[in-house]
Amino acid sequence: MSKNVAFPFPGLVKGMWVTLKALFKKAPVTMYPDVQEIPVPRARGVISLDVDACTVCMLCARECPDWCIYIEGHKEEQPPSKPGGKPRVRATLDRFDIDYGLCMYCGICVEVCPFDALFWSPEYEYSETDVINLLHNKERLTEWLATVPEPPALER
């Protein structure tokens, strides 16, 4: 099978013309460590936890597709609100860990939370050299709460 070998000059010139045009365009690259890109407000970066809102209902841990949320809690007896009333029982959170080594960032936990305790934050700079450090405990998850942005304005 012998093919006619064409002289590639016209195609080369046309291609170089595209390259030349690109040369004078502004480069769309963000030089990352020096210049930080601002993620969109809806970006799913990291999950933050509002410990006070959490009622240890375990819905998020149950609905998680790869079961990467670990929750432990205990019941605490509170004094009755009125003298002579029944003592109240309140669930207290002992442990709330999310293993970001397993998490697949689907957002189901955030969506099913009925008490608004979980939020998405677009922060992304939490890579680790050791995989064990990707297990964020509840103190670390609470720290992310400050980075949760306002929801974006909506179309129409």
Next chain:
Amino acid sequence: MTTPEMIHRSETAVSIELQTPDMTLNIGPQHPSTHGVLRLVANIDGERVTDVEPVIGYMHRGYEKLSEVRTYAQITALVNRIDWVSGFANEVPFIAGVEKLMGVEVPERAQWIRLILSELARISSHLVFMSSYPLELGATTPLMHSLREREYILELIEEVTGGRFHPNFNRVGGVKPAYGGGSTTKKQSMDLPEGFFQRTADAMDRMDVICDDIDQLVTGNELIKMRTVGVGVIPGSKALEYGLTGPNLRASGVAYDLRKADPYLTYDQVDFDVAWRPEGDCYDRYVVRLEEIRQSARIVRQAIDKIPSGPLQAKVPRVLKAPKGQVYSRAENPKGEFGYFIVSEGGKIPYRLKIRSTSFSNLSILPWILKGQLVPDLVAIMGSLDFVLGDVDR
């Protein structure tokens, strides 16, 4: 002076002297031309491939089995990882199947948003092809141009859904970003962010420009034409026999497109042409995909004009339970027909989920088409079929 007869005589002498028996060559599992971990066991006679056997399964993640122990909402998060260059398009047929099972009517605005994002996924998938295919043929410049433009598309998808690759945006009965809690945000319906239509229209203008650029860089290039024209010809009848769908089928002269043949979402309300070519060689498969980017941009522009305002979510029960039954639901994905066969015995999880993944069917033609081809053409043909190994092995 050497005459052609003398050359011919000496070549015959060489092949008699040098025994050239068949040699088995393993291409892959790790090889730059295979788009992932595909292993080809090729029998080659000199430079000619006599027999090829694809060995798949290196990336088998067992999605069909995993789906049997997960709720419908959790499966949505799984299925957009099947074909990772067009994550949104994988969700659409699955969620449409569940909606068909449960008898949920989807609001019109949600359907239009699904259509827009499906077409954006198609553009981004084809732009990956526009970058990887010339790269396999030895041209590195188109990669820079098309991946740059793809980033604009991914930014749009991220802006709406929150994820660049894995949107997880479809819910049974509508669309909704997995955007976080908060009593303030819950009261609002989670619609598209402000200015999305304007930015999408701008991005579509960019797509026209990049299509012209790729046209100049690749389409008319003599070297690319020498590598692709007349190479790896699949006749239409063979393509149908092997169950090829999508651009690979349309390049073989069969203008079959599910968006026209069996309109889903709101594809019957937009005006577009089915891109097809008669020859069925690598060049045609490339040209069809380039034309599809233009058509997708055209669809998105119309959708922006036509999209009505209204609710995004139909009323569905909080715990999703599909009634007993079975349903097959399909859609035209960037790579072809993508289908889910869902069997439900009632309850929160499906009894069985069969995934008809496009790339698996498209890859099945490899042993037939690679027979008798040259080894360098093997790379050109495989690249032109545009398969993703995650989609093959699932």
